Amino acid sequence: MEMKNIRILLVDDHAIVRWGMSTLIEKKQGYLVCGEAATLAEAYEKVETLKPEIVLLDLKLPDGDGATGCRQIKKISPNTKIIVLTAFADDLLLLETIKAGADGYLLKNIDSKAILSAIENVAKGESILDPAMIGKVMNVVRGNSEMTEELTSQERNILDLIRLGKTNKEIAEELFIAEKTVRNYVSRIMRKINVSNRTEAAIYWSKQKSLK
Incomplete structure (x- = not known):
């Protein structure tokens, strides 16, 4: 049975950027650029349709x-x-996009392999934050998350790896446990530290590390 393509909409006001991203993405099997937009108004229409x-x-x-x-x-x-x-790091706007529901945040200066990897991981349900941005976020985070339960040693190990941008599969391989087990751990960790996604978990744990 033929697998369904992951459809991607490109939203950027520079045509050359859209062309470059489209060329890169469509080289990867299973991914299809289904549309382009140069403004938010155009993006909303195309997301709708x-x-x-x-x-x-x-x-x-x-x-x-x-x-x-x-x-x-x-x-x-x-x-x-x-x-x-994005081509630049705007601390406050970065935090706002995370709060608004962004599943990933990457700088445009990363290499093509990293961009494709990020797209693949987000398609699987992961959240991605460029490692270079974690410090930026920490400058504006004011500790809204509070731990509701004590973390186990294994949960701390997993948070260390999430902070490094590791996927569930990579964490499973490193800790010699099943990927399903990692997913269960991640769900429990997010409940304990009162966050809603992996990006917030990485930010929270980075902040905790900086306080030690």
Whole structure:
């Protein structure tokens, strides 16, 4: 049976960037660029009609920013994953996009292999934060998360690996446990530290490490 392609919508006001991303993505089997948009208004229309699995969203567009875009896209299509891809690191706007529901946040200067890997992981339900951005987030996080239960040694090990951007599969291989077991651990960890996704967990744990 033929596998369904992961459909991706590109949202960037620079045509050359959209062309480059489209060329890169369509070289990877199983991924299809289903549409492009240069503004948030265009993006909303195409999300409504195309219902893409993933949106690659520029942080700043002529008619709004990434946080605004994330909120509206999630409202239109809650199951659509969003990766914010930007050329610069805006601390406050980064935090706002995470709060607004972004599933990934990457700098455009990362290599093509890392971009494809991020798309693949987000498609699997992972959350991705460029390692270079964790320190930026820590500068503006004010400790909204509080631990509700004590973490076990294994849970701390897993948080260390999440902080490094490891996927469930990579964590399972490193700790010699089943991937399903890792998923169960991650769910329990997020409940304990009162966060809603892996990105917030990585930020929380990085902050805890910095306080020690």
